[in-house]
Each structure stands twice: as structure tokens, then as C-alpha cells.
Amino acid sequence: MIGNALQVLVRDNNVDQALRVLKKKMQREGIFREMKARRAYEKPSERRNREDAEAIRRARKAARKQAVRDGLIAAPKKKPLLGRGAPGAAAVRPSEPK
The missing domain is CATH 1.20.5 (Single alpha-helices involved in coiled-coils or other helix-helix interfaces)
Structure with a gap:
């Protein structure tokens, strides 16, 4: 598997976003798992x-x-998404002290 070329475009000099995309592609390809497996015989x-x-x-x-x-x-229950842009994310934030 190692040897495949992964390519990511850097748009508007946004290296952080390109790095995130690269890491996601590497995760999907299983490169991290293979690197871990190759550490030891x-x-x-x-x-x-x-x-x-x-x-x-x-x-x-x-x-x-x-x-x-x-x-x-029965299908497993889906976990609620909490984070950026998720519905209900605002309700989770703590209120400011008065």
C-alpha cells in the first residue's frame, strides 16, 4: 500500500486545511494503521x-x-452530533457568569 501518491491542493495558502484533508485521506487509505503494523515484526x-x-x-x-x-x-440508536454547526450545539455551551 505504501507508495501510492496522495495529492492535496493548497488553496489560498491555507496549509492547515490542506493538512487536515491529507490526514483524512491517509486515514481512509489505512496508511496510519500500516505504519503502526510495520513498527515491529x-x-x-x-x-x-x-x-x-x-x-x-x-x-x-x-x-x-x-x-x-x-x-x-433494531437499528442502533444514533448518537447526537455536538460540535460546530450541529443543531443543539448552542444549548450545550455554558452560560456566561452574571
């Missing part, structure tokens, strides 16, 4: 065990999503 048996566990997790997640789509189980 992983025995072939450990690698097989990890890959098997990942495959089981993926299969369980897919089965869970399919069951939700089929209506067999």
Missing part, C-alpha cells in the same frame, strides 16, 4: 490470527447490517 502465526479475527469481525458486521436491513433486529 509480526510473526506469520500472529499475522494469520489477526487476519482471521479481522475477517470474523467484518463478517459479523456485515451480518448485523443485513439483519437490520431485513428488520430482524
Whole structure:
């Protein structure tokens, strides 16, 4: 995976925004996970065990999503978004002292 070229345009000399976009792309590509995995040697048996566990997790997640789509189980409750631009974010801010 390492060796793919990621490209980010810097608009209006806004390096901070370009860096955020680059980090998001790297996260999506799994580069950080791969760098962490390459820090130390992983025995072939450990690698097989990890890959098997990942495959089981993926299969369980897919089965869970399919069951939700089929209506067999209830969908998980969505967490409220709190932050910039989120509805209700103003209500969370503490009021100014009087």
C-alpha cells in the first residue's frame, strides 16, 4: 500500500486545511494503521490470527447490517452530533457568569 501518491491542493495558502484533508485521506487509505503494523515484526502465526479475527469481525458486521436491513433486529440508536454547526450545539455551551 505504501507508495501510492496522495495529492492535496493548497488553496489560498491555507496549509492547515490542506493538512487536515491529507490526514483524512491517509486515514481512509489505512496508511496510519500500516505504519503502526510495520513498527515491529509480526510473526506469520500472529499475522494469520489477526487476519482471521479481522475477517470474523467484518463478517459479523456485515451480518448485523443485513439483519437490520431485513428488520430482524433494531437499528442502533444514533448518537447526537455536538460540535460546530450541529443543531443543539448552542444549548450545550455554558452560560456566561452574571
